[in-house]
Amino acid sequence: xxxxxxxxxxxxxxxxxxxxxxIGHADAAKDLGVAGxxxxxxxNGPTGKATLxxxxxxxxxxxxxxxxxxxxxxxxxxxxxxxxxxxxxxDAGDVAGVSGVQxxxxxxxxxxxxxxxxxxxxxIIAIGSDMACVRSGACAMGVETEPKVNITVNRxxxxxxxxxxxxxxxxxxxxx
Numbered sequence: 001x002x003x004x005x006x007x008x009x010x011x012x013x014x015x016x017x018x019x020x021x022x023i024g025h026a027d028a029a030k031d032l033g034v035a036g037x038x039x040x041x042x043x044n045g046p047t048g049k050a051t052l053x054x055x056x057x058x059x060x061x062x063x064x065x066x067x068x069x070x071x072x073x074x075x076x077x078x079x080x081x082x083x084x085x086x087x088x089x090x091d092a093g094d095v096a097g098v099s100g101v102q103x104x105x106x107x108x109x110x111x112x113x114x115x116x117x118x119x120x121x122x123x124i125i126a127i128g129s130d131m132a133c134v135r136s137g138a139c140a141m142g143v144e145t146e147p148k149v150n151i152t153v154n155r156x157x158x159x160x161x162x163x164x165x166x167x168x169x170x171x172x173x174x175x176x
Contacts, residue, residue, distance in 0.1 A: 029069065032078060034145055034151065038143065039080065039127075042163055046083060050086070051101045053095075053104045053124075055105065056107045057107070063092075066129070092114065098118065106133050119138070125158070126140055126161075128141075135154070139154065139157065153170075154176055155175050155176065
């Protein structure tokens with residue numbers, strides 16, 4: 001008798017998962033909003049119009065999809081307090097030649113080590129939505145918005161790129 005219900009229950013579970021795609025998945029627009037606001041808490045951070053390099057791996061569909069979602073959220077300019085972010089897509093293979101950006105947003109699946117090395121050498125803060133990037137020391141900051149907002153800062157990496165955050169911000173984040 002239990003086998004008779006197994007198939008319909010499996011179908012229901014799949015239907016619910018497809019009907020609610022936002023549950024348990026990162027929302028690039030929310031991640032961008034949190035990252036943009038966090039940049040306003042940098043001591044001597046960017047103001048006015050600032051370029052956010054969105055680093056992606058063109059060989060990984062999920063990375064490209066995240067880049068596309070972030071670029072769509074930025075549109076012609078994304079306002080975060082006194083800061084307006086404009087986007088510049090950067091293929092991970094081209095990150096060594098990056099210029100004219102005030103921060104990098106690293107999408108999932110990118111070779112974090114290579115991007116982190118460039119960010120440190122050029123003194124650019126790297127932000128990612130994958131906490132592995134922060135734990136590895138490649139990203140100075142990580143943002144998560146699902147299921148709740150969480151901002152993690154890697155102290156050593158932030159110091160290496162010259163990023164110092166205001167005291168009010170440091171009380172709201174996790175530092176590693």
